[in-house]
Amino acid sequence: MNYPFSNQIMRSFQPDTHLASSLSGYVYREEQVKLAGEIAACMESGGQLLAEAETGTGKTLAYLVPALRSDLKVLISTHTKALQDQLMFRDIPAVQEALGIKRGIALLKGRSNYLCPHRLEKKLTDATLEKWARKSLLKVLKWGETSLDGDLSGLSFNPFAKGLGGMFTATAEQCLGGKCPAFSRCPLFKARQAAQSADVVVSNHSLLLADAELKSGEFGEVLPVFDCTIVDEAHSIPELACRHFGRQIGLNRLTGWANDIQALLTEFGDEEALTKDIDRQFLKVLQAYMDDNLKATLVAWQPLISQVESRRQRNEDAGKIADRALGIAADMQSMIEPAEGFVAWHEGSGKHARHLLAPVETGPVLVEKLWSRPCSFILSSATLRISENFTYMQERLGLNDAQTVFHPSPFDYSSQAMIYAPRHIPAPNEPNYEAILFGEMEALIRASSGRAFVLFTSHQMLRRIAPRLADNLPWPVLVQDESGSKDLILQQFRKDTHSILCGTRSFWEGVDVPGEALSLVIIDKIPFAPPDDRLLQARRKRCEEKGGNGFFDIQLPEAIAALRQGAGRLIRSQDDHGVIAILDSRLYRKSYGRIVAKNLPSAPKTEDIADIQRFFTVYP
Numbered sequence: 001m002n003y004p005f006s007n008q009i010m011r012s013f014q015p016d017t018h019l020a021s022s023l024s025g026y027v028y029r030e031e032q033v034k035l036a037g038e039i040a041a042c043m044e045s046g047g048q049l050l051a052e053a054e055t056g057t058g059k060t061l062a063y064l065v066p067a068l069r070s071d072l073k074v075l076i077s078t079h080t081k082a083l084q085d086q087l088m089f090r091d092i093p094a095v096q097e098a099l100g101i102k103r104g105i106a107l108l109k110g111r112s113n114y115l116c117p118h119r120l121e122k123k124l125t126d127a128t129l130e131k132w133a134r135k136s137l138l139k140v141l142k143w144g145e146t147s148l149d150g151d152l153s154g155l156s157f158n159p160f161a162k163g164l165g166g167m168f169t170a171t172a173e174q175c176l177g178g179k180c181p182a183f184s185r186c187p188l189f190k191a192r193q194a195a196q197s198a199d200v201v202v203s204n205h206s207l208l209l210a211d212a213e214l215k216s217g218e219f220g221e222v223l224p225v226f227d228c229t230i231v232d233e234a235h236s237i238p239e240l241a242c243r244h245f246g247r248q249i250g251l252n253r254l255t256g257w258a259n260d261i262q263a264l265l266t267e268f269g270d271e272e273a274l275t276k277d278i279d280r281q282f283l284k285v286l287q288a289y290m291d292d293n294l295k296a297t298l299v300a301w302q303p304l305i306s307q308v309e310s311r312r313q314r315n316e317d318a319g320k321i322a323d324r325a326l327g328i329a330a331d332m333q334s335m336i337e338p339a340e341g342f343v344a345w346h347e348g349s350g351k352h353a354r355h356l357l358a359p360v361e362t363g364p365v366l367v368e369k370l371w372s373r374p375c376s377f378i379l380s381s382a383t384l385r386i387s388e389n390f391t392y393m394q395e396r397l398g399l400n401d402a403q404t405v406f407h408p409s410p411f412d413y414s415s416q417a418m419i420y421a422p423r424h425i426p427a428p429n430e431p432n433y434e435a436i437l438f439g440e441m442e443a444l445i446r447a448s449s450g451r452a453f454v455l456f457t458s459h460q461m462l463r464r465i466a467p468r469l470a471d472n473l474p475w476p477v478l479v480q481d482e483s484g485s486k487d488l489i490l491q492q493f494r495k496d497t498h499s500i501l502c503g504t505r506s507f508w509e510g511v512d513v514p515g516e517a518l519s520l521v522i523i524d525k526i527p528f529a530p531p532d533d534r535l536l537q538a539r540r541k542r543c544e545e546k547g548g549n550g551f552f553d554i555q556l557p558e559a560i561a562a563l564r565q566g567a568g569r570l571i572r573s574q575d576d577h578g579v580i581a582i583l584d585s586r587l588y589r590k591s592y593g594r595i596v597a598k599n600l601p602s603a604p605k606t607e608d609i610a611d612i613q614r615f616f617t618v619y620p
């Protein structure tokens with residue numbers, strides 16, 4: 001088929017073009033040009049494309065050029081805030097300038113990023129508000145009067161760290177929408193209006209999925225209608241879809257509702273009897289919830305519904321609170337008796353209990369709510385394939401008929417990297433496991449002089465090994481949940497070249513540390529999900545009912561996808577050199593070990609630590 005737009009886009013990457021001469025740091029990359037052409041053709045044909053573009057292909061530029069040169073309305077959705085900021089404040093302005101074009105660009109974030117003036121002003125009328133909190137809220141009020149966009153990242157402090165954020169942001173459940181008295185000055189709705197009139201909107205997967213869920217529920221919409229949606233970091237969509245198309249009940253949601261109804265009744269000033277009744281009834285709800293009895297919680301919840309229903313007509317807020325009570329009851333009911341295709345479970349207990357409901361298979365839900373829209377979809381990531389095959393991800397996404405393309409990394413792993421995978425590591429249940437694991441980690445980190453990521457598959461092992469590394473090594477050891485927020489830890493890690501970062505799952509992906517600060521990635525185990533993961537169990541069961549193999553078709557591909565993400569942290573540029581160490585002898589002992597090994601970067605492998613020591617003398 002002939003795609004004139006695609007041909008035009010591919011031509012614009014040639015070395016003699018304006019883009020090539022004006023974009024700082026531009027280098028001609030064949031795989032990038034091919035990918036840009038495929039993306040442009042997909043935009044032209046209104047199709048669906050799954051593109052695995054390995055690190056270094058330059059996929060951002062490959063989709064930005066067609067997105068900015070087309071006259072379609074385009075959404076670019078990312079998983080991480082880091083990529084969102086990079087697109088908005090660095091890449092899009094640079095590419096627009098290099099192309100000499102000026103399309104309207106808007107950034108749209110999730111609700112919790114914007115000031116809700118209605119809730120802030122109401123909270124300030126609450127006489128029971130503590131003095132320190134009132135002082136902070138007054139600061140927010142003052143800031144809100146001059147802020148251009150009400151984006152809370154402009155505040156000089158993090159309101160969520162102080163537990164104040166919920167007082168001046170509105171969840172979808174709390175927001176009054178068009179009936180809100182502060183609607184005309186609402187930053188969230190102004191941001192949505194800006195997105196309506198923009199040509200290209202940068203947003204995130206949470207918003208994309210929330211929009212899909214809301215549109216199908218007929219409650220309104222979050223995002224405008226697009227001609228083309230580009231989903232970067234697309235490997236994270238299935239996991240996020242489980243959360244968005246499922247339900248959650250936690251103590252926060254219940255107490256948040258109780259606080260809001262009590263504040264409203266106080267505001268009415270003439271509801272003393274009802275206030276006492278609701279207080280009494282809510283105590284029964286709490287008791288049942290703490291006993292981990294969801295059925296009893298729902299029974300105790302029912303009278304609260306009648307109590308708030310009786311005041312529904314008093315004002316908009318009362319109506320909204322009654323709706324929320326109904327919504328909470330409906331969600332509890334859906335967890336007690338999950339509908340066909342859903343699984344319910346709970347995590348933690350007492351006040352830490354969380355009840356969850358999720359679709360067992362995300363593919364059909366995504367087809368129904370997202371991919372069936374009249375819009376072209378381009379999904380891109382560095383890791384979409386398992387054993388060089390897209391089938392697993394296509395099924396997870398529900399994109400079985402999408403076109404698939406693969407673009408290899410321009411990096412030369414055979415000279416830039418080495419894989420260390422010793423076979424003598426005992427099984428984790430053997431008594432000397434931890435000592436040997438620690439010894440290996442220490443020797444590796446000494447060889448690389450720090451500059452290491454140590455990625456653990458469990459918090460327990462992180463807590464046991466990280467302090468010992470800190471005691472034994474001469475370089476700073478940064479530990480997840482102990483050395484500050486994720487951003488702060490990464491900042492420190494980049495700044496202190498020889499530091500060591502110990503973390504679990506949240507550091508396995510979306511982390512970019514090019515250069516010598518990261519020269520060694522140690523992975524303690526093949527990252528299988530814990531066997532008691534209820535969603536995974538349900539997915540395995542469903543797979544076996546269909547005649548598949550739960551381990552090989554579900555659990556193993558999940559672990560390989562996570563491992564590929566973890567290993568992908570190492571080589572981020574043509575000048576990077578480094579070692580990936582996988583300290584799990586199941587690579588040799590188990591039949592699936594060979595499949596896992598096949599999915600690692602194509603670097604030379606060794607079992608001899610002396611090779612690693614030599615590697616780091618060549619690339620100190």
Ligand code: SF4
Nearest residue numbers: 116118175176180186
């Ligand atoms: S419309 Fe919603 S988010 Fe905006 S001010 Fe009103 S309640 Fe807050």
